[in-house]
Structure formats: C-alpha cells, structure tokens
Amino acid sequence: FGPLIRLWTLRFESKRSYFKECARKLHNFLHLSKTLAERHQLLQSYFGCGQLFPSLIQVAGEANEIDEQLLSATGVQHLGPPCCLLTSFCVFFILGMDVECIQEIQRVLPELDYERLMAVVEHLTSVVGVTKKEDLAFVEKDDFQHHLTPIQSRKLIQAFRQRELADGHTSWISQFEIPWELEPDRFIVRTVVAAMQEHCPNPNRAACVEIAKMIMSKYPLTFADTTEEGEQLGTGYYSLVNKLKTRVEHVNRNNVTARIRTPRSLTETSDSTTTTKAVRCKVDSYGCFNWQPRCLPEGEISDSLEDRRKNMAAIFHSVGPRAVDKPDVDQSMSLTFIYQRHMINTCPPPSVSDTEDQWPFLFTKRGVCAHFKTLTGIDICDRVGEALQTKGKRIIYFFQRQTQNRDMQSLLQDIEGDTTTMQQTQTSIAVVLLLMKHFLEKEDSIFILVDETATKSSIEKDWTLPATPRLIMLGNTFLSAKKWIVSIDVKVAYILVEHLSFADALSVFFACFYVFNIEYQEPACATLELIQRFFVRINPGDGTKCTAKTGTSRKTGEMVKRKTTVINNRVSSFLRHLTEFEWRNLD
Template sequence: MDVECIQELQRLLPELDYEKLMVITEHLSSVVGVTKKEDLAFIEKDDFKTFLTPIQCRKVIQAFKQKGLNDSREADVSCVQNEQTRPSSSMDTRLTDGHAKLTPPQAQYHFPGSSLTKTQNSWISQFEIPWDKMPASLSQALLRGQRAHPADRRLMVRIVVAAMQKHCTNPNRAGCIEIAKMIVSKYPATFLDKTEQGEQLGMGYFSLVNQLKTRVEHVNRNNVSDRIRRPPTMKNASNATITKTVRCKVDSYGCTNWQPKAFPDGETVDSLEDRRKNMVAIYQSTGPRAADMPDIDNSMNLTYIHQRQMINSCPPPSIDLIKEQWPFLFTKRGLCAHFKTLTDVDICDRVGEALQNKGKRIIHFFQRQTQNREIRGILQDIDTTVTQQSQTGIAAILILIKYFLEKDDSIFILADQTATKTSIEKDMNLPATPRLIMLGHTFLSSTKWMVSIEGKVAYVLDEHLGFADALSVFFACFYVFNLEYQEPACATLEFIQRFFARINPEDGTKCTATTGVSRKTGEVVKRKATSINNRVSSFLCQLTEFEWKNLD
C-alpha cells in the first residue's frame, strides 16, 4: 500500500497516536488481508470497528470510498480488465452501504530485522489454541465456567506463546491481540477482564494481551535479529497545537448522553433561555441553597441540552463563564444530577459505597503485601488516628497515589481548617487542573473540602458532607466540563473511574498527554498511549489474584 494512504489516515484522524495507527494497519493487512490500495473498496465496517469510534469509521469510509472511485478511474488497462471479471454487484453493494474501507498503512513501513507486511501475521487465521496441552485444573475451570487460577493462567500463556512461535518467532502486538480475542471469545467466563459486578473492563482482553506480549518479549530478550522496532520519528502535526479548536473522542469518553439533539417536549431555544435567565436571577437573590428547590431541579433537567451546547462549544468556554451562565451547576446537587444524565451513573451513591467496601479491601491488600515506607506510614496513621467515616476512603486514595508513584498534590491540596474560599484563592497558587482541597491538619484528619478548577475554588462542600461526596464532586468535574485527567495523576484517576465509579469504555483513556514525568527517574519522557493504563490494569490483576488466594 502507498505511503500516501498512511498520510491520508493521519490527516483524517489526527488524534490517533502512533501505536494505535500501527495496530489498525497491522490488523487490516494481516487479518483482513489488504495487500494493495485497490482492496480498500472491499473493506467493511466490522473490519476495524473495534479500533475506531463510529464517527471515525464514517470519516474513513467516506474518504477512502471517494479515493477508491478516483483510483479506479485512473487505473491502467489490466486493472480495468480485472475489475470487469469481478461481479459488479459486489462493489456496488459495498459502496452503496457506505462500507468501503481503509487499508493498513503500516504495510509500507520497514523496520530493522523485520517487514511488517501481511505475511508476518498470515498464520493467525490457521492458528489453533493448543487446549489439549493445558493443565487439568485449567481444563476443569473451562468446563465449569470458572475463573482461571493465576498460576494456571500464566502456564497457559507460556503454552500459547510457545505455539505461536512455531509460526512466528516474534509475534507483534497486533498478533497477540488477535490470539487474546480468540481465547476470551471462546471462554469469556474464565478469561474476560471484568469488574466484580460482571461488567466488562475496557476491551475485555487487555490484561491477556499484555501477558502474551510480555512473554513474547521475555523469550526473545536475547534474540536481537527478530526484534521489531518502530521508526524513530513519526509525529502528528497537531501535537504542537495548544488551543483546542475541535472536539475529540476524549471529550465524550464514557458518556452516554454527551450532546442530546432533541429539545424536551414543548420547549424551544427561547423557552430554555428564559429558564436559564430565571435560574440566574434566583441564584443571585437566594444563593446556592435554592438548588434544593423542586422548580430548580426541574429547570436544570429541562435545560440539560442547553447546558451541553455551551459546555461542548469550541473553543471551550472558561469555568468562570459557565458559572456565570449556569450557577446551579456549581452546587453538588446540580453537578451530580448533570453527571447522572451525562453518564447514567449516580456518582455519589456509587463512589460512596465503593470507598467503604472496596476501600477496605485495598487497605487490607496493602496491609498484607506492601513494604513501601510511605504506604506503611499511611497504614500506621489509620491505626493511631480517631476513626472517622471518611478516613477509610481518604486512606485508600492516598495509598493508591503512593502505589502508582504519583504525588499527593497531583490530586489533593492541604489547607488550614479555618481557611475560606477567599483566603485560599488569595494565598495559594492553585493549578489549572482540578484539585480536591482538604481542610485539616493532615489529609486523614480533614473534615471539610473544596474543589478548585482553573486556579479558583469552584465548589465549597457543605460541612455535613463527607469525603465520598467531595471525591464525587471532584471526579464529576472531569466529565461534566470535558476535562482530561492531569498526567501526574492519570493512573489514580483512571482507577477511580474504572474500579470505584465503574465507568469502563472499551477503548482509550481520559488522558491524552503525549509526554509526562517518569515516576522512576523524574525525567520528561514520551508517554505510551494504551487502551487501559498499564499500571491500573496490573494492580487490578494483583488485587484479584490476592483475593482469590485469600478466599478463606
């Protein structure tokens, strides 16, 4: 396939990172069987819908449909003759249905020691998992639909990789993805990544892909000739763009009602604007306590489409401007109701229950497992501090921050217990990204909370509310206002999202930063974009394995 096809794909989907581009192209060339640009006309939606959003699929289909038509007009005589031998209805039907598709750009890239072409993964369609070589205990788990014992799962990975290497000495990640799909689709009850509630976690096979690829890399650690290396440079021009002028996938990430299209029955643009102005007048005369009024609840619900139109506009409005137009959105009640409509998740109930139940399990895990001095210090403080309802939740989040090698101030800011909104904004240099301000002598002893966004205090939680309510408001801000996770806290925030809030989109994360500070060296490094944060996925597997071993 021509390099221009790769460039066209990048132009159409500038938000794609390099690894995602390579995975898509490998899949199309090795699994779907695209070998030349003429094959683009025969690709269908199902060929790459697992890698792209519906909108991205449509963009690619439309662009390459047109490209296919243009190429066919310029084809030489032999190509025309070949075209005539093919039933015309096949081409016409595919193009009419809008399913003409894209081909794998990567087929034209050549790396030291290998050529990422169709031949590399052509063995996958004939590959069979050697189930007959699995240990008896795993075979029993498969028959009963039970989760695999961690040791059996690791042995299975070794057996499968050994079988893969009989066909390809160094299977690439795209190959590992296809094999993982085979395994999980055949025995989902045993291998599917899922939450305790049985909900699919991300793609459902992310942890197995990582295990397969890690094993491949391990057995090839001394086999330099078969290693696959990526080109040294391949940057997207949009990386240099600072001001966000278009909306991208991360804005609607995990949302079920990001931008409704239809107005409520009986409502118009003018009537919704009148409701907005009326709520502003009520807020100015009564203050935030008016959020509990039934009329405000009803008006906020009816004007949801109006709120989203402003929040989703480009360039994004400032938080100050949103607050000026929608003051009740900056109350806990208004924000959490908006979040419920946006994601179909009752954030306060879900986070509150998770902090108490799952928070205790996280603490128990580290009480039995960790040698980390900072985490040990937090665990000891729990024992010596007066027990509070919020303490378990605070301790669990603090421990996660330490475990993921992130810093407390990437999420929390400690302030004096007597501090006010005015004094905090005056005396503290608040960051642009959201922070949960903890008012107390220490994080664990905090009893009052605020949330800051764009360098200002946006929420002051009522004194009777607990830490779960504060964390819910803090986390909801990222979704309601289309905010990406700050890179220094991306693992902790994604863990809260997937494990506590149980929001599990199949692909991608809410942090698109291309660089970050290494947790180990402190140096600025290039971030590797993945469908699930590797540290989050790894810890979830460790936690599951720990609890599996300690069922008694």
C-alpha cells in the same frame, strides 16, 4: 500586454486534459458534451461531499452556536447528505473501481489534485484493469508512466507491496488453533506463544490482540478482565495481550534476527502527518453516552430553554445556592441539559467563570452530580460512597498484609489507632492516599492542604491553584480535614457544606473531569483511572482520559516520554494482585 503570467493557458489545458482523457477512453460519440458534463459533475460531487459518514465526535466549530435545525422539536440525528452519498456511490460505480482502491491512492499521494487523481483512476480501471484493492499489488511502474512522476510512482508501488506483505504476515491468524489440550490455565501463555512462533517468529501486538480475543471468547470467565460485579474492564483482554506480548519479547530477547521488523507502510505515516487533531476529540466524550444530545425535550424550543436559563440565574442571585433543592429548579436543570452541553462543548471551550455565570446551579453538589448522571447514567455519590465503604476496606486490608513501605505503614497506623466518630471519613481519605503512595504519585497532584479557617478569597489569593481540578482539604492534616473545596481552572468552583462527607467531596471532584471535558492530570493519572474503573465502574472498551505524551518519571523525577494505553498498566497490575490476594486469603 503586461506580464506573460497573465496570458498563460496552462491551467486551462490542465482542466481540459480531463475531458480529453474521458472522450478518448469512453469511445462514445453520441451526446459527448452531455456525457462529459455528467462525468465532471459527478466528480465534483464526490470531492465536495467529504466523508461518507459524519464523525461521531464533535469537531472544531461544530458547536459554537446552537443549530436551529438541531434544536427543533422534530430534530433528528444528522446522517449525512443523501445526495452526496448517492453521487459518491455513482462515481465509484461508473469508474468500475472499488472504493478502497481510490482511498488507498489518496492516502499514499494526498498531494494529487482531483484532475490527476481521476486521470490515474480512469487509467487503472480502463487500461490496467484494476477493480479490487488486491489488484493494486500487481501494478508496475510503467503503468503510471504518463500520469505520475517517477517518485510518485515509486511511492505508490512501494506502499501497495508493503501492504500486501503485511496482509500476508497476518494471514496465519485466521487458521490458527489454540492448543487447549496441552496445558492448563497457568501455562497457557507459554503454550500459545510457542504455537504462534511456529507461524511467525516475532508476532506483533496486533497478532497478540487477535489471539487474545480468541482465547477470551472461548473462556471469558477465566481470561477476561472483569470486576467483582462482573463488569468488563475495557476490552476485557488487555492484561492477556500484555502477557502474550511480554512472553514473545522474552523468548526473542537473544534472537536479534527475529526481532527485526519490516518498515512501516507509507499509508500509516501519511495518516499521522496529514490529519489534524480536532479541538473536540474522543477524549472529551470518553465514558459518556449522552455527551452531545441531539433532540430537544418534548415541547421545548431554543427560546424556551434560554428563558429557563435566565430564570434560574435570577433565582440563584436572589436566593443563593440553597435554591437548587427546589423542584422547579431541579426540573429546569434537567430540561436544559442539552443547552448546557452545547455551551460546554463549544470550540474553543468557555472558561469556568463564563460557565458559572451562565449556569450557577451547575456549580453546586446537587447540580453537578445530576448532570453527571444524565451524562454517564451513573449516580456517582451512591457509587463512590458504597465503594469507599466496601472496596476501601479491602484495599486497606491488602496493604496491611502486603506493603513494606514506611510511609504507607505510618498511614495505616494512624487510622488503626483512631477510634473516634471520624474514623470512617479518615479511612476513606486514607484509601486514596494509600493508592497514590502505591502508584508513586505525589499528594499535591490531587489534594491541596490548607488551614481550616481559609476562605474562598484567601485560597485564591495565597495559593497558586492549578488549571486541572484539585480537592482542597481544610485541616491540619489530610486525615483530620472536615471541610472540602474543589478548584477548577485556577479558581474555587465548589464549596461543600460541613454536613457532606469525604465521599461527596470526592464525587464532585471526579465528576468535574467528565462534566467539563477535562483530561486526567498525568501526575495522578493512575489513581484517577483506578477510581474510574474500580470505584465508579466506568470501563469503556477503547480510548483513554489521559493522552499526555510526556510525564515525570516516578523513579528519577525527570521528564520522559509516556506511552498512551487503553488501560494503565499499573492499574491493571494492582487490580490483578488484589484479586489474587483475595483468592489466596478466602479462609
């Protein structure tokens, strides 16, 4: 008969156990086979549908090819399979258990197969009587005696009780009242923290966030993080949360007992270990509202877009980059925006050389800035140019009155002593250099200084260009540079003509991060985020453009762990100090 492993029937018994359990608990003896078949198929539909709603972010393999259904004249956004969604709700309705209960069990015990999961759910519903997520806190170990191993039972019960304990710790927030009448704005942080500690000795950051939301919603003009244009910085309450949490830690600095926290729940740790990061994640679409367009332009199909791409490539090879100013090229670049995004967003992403071969006009100043405007809704050249003229002068005035750094003072003296026509360009360059010195970031993390006679081939041959974008300055010094080149992915990508200003060069350099889905390099993340939030005024409520977990310490030069935050603390502090300085010097 051969090996016994070929004859065993345990897997059949395992499959049959689900039907026996259903038949025993349903107490239905009319058309039993039909009932069991319906139950089984609903269960299979539930496990086969995946998420109830599709992810908002492109995932690996989703944009490798242009979907014909997506790229059709009548294409609409995908909202998920209605049949799977309906059957999933039917399963929850038949089981009589809340959706969150099933999701909670799956998070704690992801190793359960669908037969055992359904057996546990059926048992909790029909025998134990669990219907809501709150009922899970009252489940005992004996309730899982015949369905789970002892270790699995203990994991599940511990997770249920820890979640119930965590929910109890934060229940005071809904009844918390801000003591507005006690102190003015200057002392509101101390007063609020003292009132919070009457309910919880050591409020966590989540509690501080909720309290900060309450404060900002009451007096947004006083406490919200805003720019001078009235635009909200990130969530608007980031600096207030930091003040509250810092005050909590300061008050509890000698109280060891109050600083002890309960261990993290199993659900949180299991999420971080079981989920895999997609190739296309939230950082790629950060700050963009048209990152992955879904509908084709009116009257266009995928074949017509490909014809436009080939036509533009032929024009570029025959005429050169100056043809980008032609109306038909400009119109074709606008109509093929969806085609460009589908190629750039593919997984794995294409190289810069491949992208340049397919879309040569995208590697011109006009092409990349127009793409950035469609992507983010911002005319980056106008915004950066205006910001360097107005806000740049304010930053220089701030450093002239505040800084004691010798390098910064020497740089300020160089631009003060220059009265040539290049003063505006030098002032714009000095603004970025001053910010980098203030944030203790090295100049080569953004700029590369080469000889003014250097060419594209000599730069790629003699210099080791990094993978992240760099702004190459052609001149004897950074301030005397008159020509600019932008490099991406260890090769020269943009050669800017002489009549373009430094503001145009900075615009092209900064637009590359968003057009080509590139994260900020960690050595220059503070300066780049300040340009993003203060100059370009891109202020998303969440997420970040630099997700590096490690970085170089600005003080010791050693590699250290880096904490990812929504708003860089140094950027937030600088903007606050700049605002306070201008308020003190209104006269």
